[in-house]
Amino acid sequence: MATACIPQVTFPGEGFAKPVVARFDTPHASSDGGAILLKSVDTHLGLTKRLAGGLVDDRQPGKIRHQIVELLRHRVFGVACGYADCNDAARLADDAIHKLLVDRDPIAGPALASQPTLSRFENAVGRQELLMMGHALADTVIGHHRRRLKGRARRITIDLDPTDDPTHGQQEFTFFNGHYDTWCYLPVVATVTFDDEADQYAVAAILRPGNAPAGLGARGLLRRLIRRLRAAFRGATIRVRLDGGFATPEMFTFLEAQAVEYVIAMARNARLEKRARRLMGKARMRSKATGHTEHLYGETQYAAKSWKRKRRVIIKAEFVRHQGRDTKNNPRFVVTNLPYAPRTVYEQIYCQRGDVENRLKELHHGLEMDRTSCSRFLANQFRVLLTLAAYVLFQELQRRMSGTPGANAQVTTLRERLIKLAVWVERSVRRIVLHLPTAFPWRSTWRHIARAVGAIS
Template sequence: MATDCIPQLRFKFDKLVVVRRDVEHASADGGMVLLKAIDRQLGVTEAVASCLRDRRQPGKVEHNLVDLVRQRIFGLLGGYPDGNDAARLADDAIYKLLLDRDPLTGPALASQPTLSRFENAVGPRALTRLGHALADLVIGQHCARLGGRARRITIDLDPTDDPTHGQQEFAFFNGHYDSWCYLPLLGFVTFNDETEQHLILALLRPGTSAAKLGALGRLRRLVQKLRAAFPGARLRVRLDGGFAGDDVLRFLEAEGVEYVVALGKNRRLEKRVRRLMGKARMLSRASGETEHLFGETRYAARRWKAPRRVIMKAEVVRHADRAPKSNPRFVVTNLPHTPEHVYAIYRQRGDVENRIKELKAGVALDRLSCSRFLGNQFRLLLSAAAYILVQALRLHAAGTSWARAQVTTLRERLLKVAVWVTQSVRRIVLHFPTSFPWQPAWWQIACAVGARP
């Protein structure tokens, strides 16, 4: 057979090495079938598509809404976050399979212009439905997993900055982050004493939004949904200092929700912690190490209608070749535990920052490059849907070293697997390499998500 037309490269090693592009129907993303199996169980992509309305002329539609949603979500999971990546994946056999198309002869995937029109055609009502649907899906998934029983459910809300680099609607300069940005609000839930914080809320906000903008309404919704699904669970909320408004605290108290909320420093609080700080300085001076002490007080901010219990942490931080630094901290709470225990509960919310970093690095949460604000809110929710699938994959990987792996690690070692695709009348066969180094773990997880030997 003539090979003149086959692209090839040569490496002059000890023996000539020739590289040829001559294997048809192959892909670098064979492991993505794991996420396809999870999506069939949870119905994430179908839930997203069901919230949208297709206003295109039916006779001219080549790619339906479910296909477009799957192309974007699986693209994010495979490491292709932009619509511009569509051309690279148009004829990829695995991505055709992910969209339930014939991997060998099926039509090509949607183009970048089609995806751009799709993202920018979503209206506010559809986005509201989608936010509800993703929350219901996460709650339903864990209600089924736990049999509707949980001792405690913890809600964490946190804002993050998504820098912008164009003329996107409502992208403003935020002095705190020193950049033009959006300021999304993200919400996570943790069940019992588990370590995984499950994404349940993603709300896009203008770059100069107050930290608590939209928080009270979303808390009302989450408390209602969680109470309906887990009637016997104690609910607990942990929030950063920007959320410590009287309206938020009164709502939590009226609903019987436990809370631990940070408070910003001010003269009144610093005066109350002064004696405790003095003791911490003496201890630090004697030990030469960082020291901290805990105490409590009753305190009412000017806009609060009643005083509340405030935990004080008096900390003196020491680093080599630096002067000691005083670091007083405050949290308001309705928990009855000791001050040290309450602060330990609050400190656990710090892992939310790791989840946010993972969202940005793994599923492009910060890739908000549409010119329209609503288009970027849709992108945010697509990233959230993709992350829900990843978190479900980690649950299925329980008992393996991948149960706590980051998205980028899972992608590199379990999803990026070279595969050759063939098919007969009755089945499609994925040919994996025999030397795949993570094959035992991949095989175990595949069985956990529904595959059978």
């Protein structure tokens, strides 16, 4: 019987006391040992189970080797571990940890799904199923925080933020967008913040065509979120913060009909700049006296021609002065129904939405939400939801890190420190043992988080 060739490489003696041989000869091992933390979080939230519950399986029962929930977990945990594309599936098929993540025997269990199987899975999802998945994800996140806060929250803030998703092929509904100067999709991500907490929790995401107006789908998404939040947190005030692309008369009318607070940026125009002229003059004089950038706040009652009535507009009159650059006027405008002082509305309420940019960076750079390379638009929406599900798991993992080094770490750091952990898997009749490195530098933090997500010492 022929002996299987063991892949190996040898580093010669230069730089080492002896030649160093590296062999790929350890079965039942993985480089993603820390992903068991994400599995524990998912078990606690019930996220992937609920997402899979909205999917219809039309396959012939006698020919099914991979259940819907297994395929979904394969993709969600794969994205979380840094394998954003179905092409990575072949490299994970026999990974002991990834088998464990989908509830298969890590040693004797059958191989995971292949790339063609996962691609068929992604392309089989229909519009109604995607809607049900979106509902399930939002309900899971909101329900979890309702239990965490015991249903008590004074104020819940919803932020919507659009972002560009550059495309490089012939995907459905990819169009050239002049603002971003590229062919792209325009997904919008929704987050919620409870009271004065710093964290913004991802709760929804919809993929939109590259030429979509900023407000496309926003009112429907907000309507669903507002209804769910009011049902979960009775008596809580709902506040909505949006950037200037959403400042349409339809949006203002909708938010007022929903009886929510709102703070929405508005693009400058000649009429608003005229209203800000006197305040800009004062800011310019102050800047000339101090030699620094200066800004002042004011307000006005304003109605665009398309508005049915006047609304309160906060004015930030800023005169920008930087050494070596030309000075310039930089007026900013925010439409609101809040009664607070202009400075309070702008600095303490509106500017806080800037942290949403960090959530988008994590989704783009940490989890590759823009890996929307399927030819079908609905398949790409499915990928966006899978990515958001992985992010929900990371956000809960991060929340459980409170009081540890790296409590504010982003996804890439969390993956590097906690997930990418060498492991050898051993199984007996009674239990599965994960053998981890004794020299692991984040061992105490890892154990702390493991206990926080349900492990016992």
